[in-house]
Amino acid sequence: MLELDNVTKTYRGGRRAVDGLTLRLGTGLLGLLGPNGAGKSTLMRIAATVTRPTSGTVRYRGVDAVAHPDPLRRVLGYLPQEFGAYPNLSAREFLSYLAAIRGMPARTARARIEELLELVNLADAGRRPLGGYSGGMLRRVGIAQALLADPRVLIVDEPTVGLDPEERIRFRSLLGDLAADRTVVLSTHIVSDVESVAADLAVVVRGRLVHRGSPETLRQRAAGRVWQVTAAPQEAAALQRRFPVSRVVHTGDGVRMRLVADGPPHRDARPCAPDLEDAYLALVRDAAARPGEGERR
Numbered sequence: 513m514l515e516l517d518n519v520t521k522t523y524r525g526g527r528r529a530v531d532g533l534t535l536r537l538g539t540g541l542l543g544l545l546g547p548n549g550a551g552k553s554t555l556m557r558i559a560a561t562v563t564r565p566t567s568g569t570v571r572y573r574g575v576d577a578v579a580h581p582d583p584l585r586r587v588l589g590y591l592p593q594e595f596g597a598y599p600n601l602s603a604r605e606f607l608s609y610l611a612a613i614r615g616m617p618a619r620t621a622r623a624r625i626e627e628l629l630e631l632v633n634l635a636d637a638g639r640r641p642l643g644g645y646s647g648g649m650l651r652r653v654g655i656a657q658a659l660l661a662d663p664r665v666l667i668v669d670e671p672t673v674g675l676d677p678e679e680r681i682r683f684r685s686l687l688g689d690l691a692a693d694r695t696v697v698l699s700t701h702i703v704s705d706v707e708s709v710a711a712d713l714a715v716v717v718r719g720r721l722v723h724r725g726s727p728e729t730l731r732q733r734a735a736g737r738v739w740q741v742t743a744a745p746q747e748a749a750a751l752q753r754r755f756p757v758s759r760v761v762h763t764g765d766g767v768r769m770r771l772v773a774d775g776p777p778h779r780d781a782r783p784c785a786p787d788l789e790d791a792y793l794a795l796v797r798d799a800a801a802r803p804g805e806g807e808r809r
């Protein structure tokens with residue numbers, strides 16, 4: 513059990529990236545959603561013990577992970593958002609190097625590295641220097657290094673950036689499998705990254721937790737507020753300025769949109785059942801408009 517309690521992080525210069533946030537993590541996959549700049553990476557770095565909170569506590573199995581990070585670090589796999597690798601090493605060499613630092617016996621490491629390269633689809637490229645890898649390939653090396661020591665707590669920050677659609681699906685299902693018996697946190701600003709795999713979602717806006725619960729409870733928050741409208745281009749542009757819009761399709765009849773509004777936004781508006789994308793958009797807009805809301809939760 514990893515517990516972040518009332519965590520705040522204020523960077524030098526006064527920027528408060530995380531603001532009194534409490535998050536308790538058990539077995540399973542938590543999807544951490546939030547727009548760019550919401551504070552997800554800062555929160556992930558705090559949970560991964562590479563950034564110290566300005567205030568608040570982080571506990572792993574009851575032990576203060578700020579004062580005593582080692583018990584958490586021993587069981588942690590972390591894929592940071594900016595994952596730099598060593599351009600002259602091959603993927604195999606890089607992973608062997610990390611395994612040696614972790615004190616893994618060479619034979620165990622060799623077997624594990626082959627297994628992981630297979631898993632992330634890099635078995636063939638594993639002898640080439642990382643300097644020649646594409647962004648997506650480097651991301652996959654990052655995923656492999658996070659899984660090296662079979663971590664009990666796995667924290668992955670925007671892991672699908674640079675992956676092609678097939679790799680995304682593959683990676684999501686891998687995380688889903690891993691979460692069966694460990695804690696996995698996946699941070700992203702892309703709803704579809706978490707939609708099919710996370711039964712538990714946390715939404716962060718401006719450093720505050722504005723929702724925690726199942727995708728269903730998030731969807732319910734937008735019930736009665738999602739509308740489909742087909743309008744002429746000029747009218748559509750005006751609607752887009754006034755309301756959060758989750759989809760736009762240009763058709764022969766005009767512009768078909770899904771948008772979020774408290775009442776019918778247009779004479780031809782038809783109510784729709786909210787999907788996760790609509791509900792997330794509505795929540796982010798509401799929370800951004802009412803910056804004090806997170807504090808009252």
Ligand SMILES: Nc1ncnc2c1ncn2[C@@H]1O[C@H](COP(=O)(O)OP(=O)(O)OP(=O)(O)O)[C@@H](O)[C@H]1O
Pocket residue numbers: 523524527528529546547548549550551552553554555593701
């Ligand atoms: N080292 C730092 N020094 C100063 N400000 C920082 C630092 N790191 C992040 N910030 C600021 O803190 C805020 C939250 O950033 P953070 O990277 O945690 O958000 P995020 O949700 O992960 O966004 P993104 O997905 O765009 O990285 C942003 O305004 C960012 O500019």
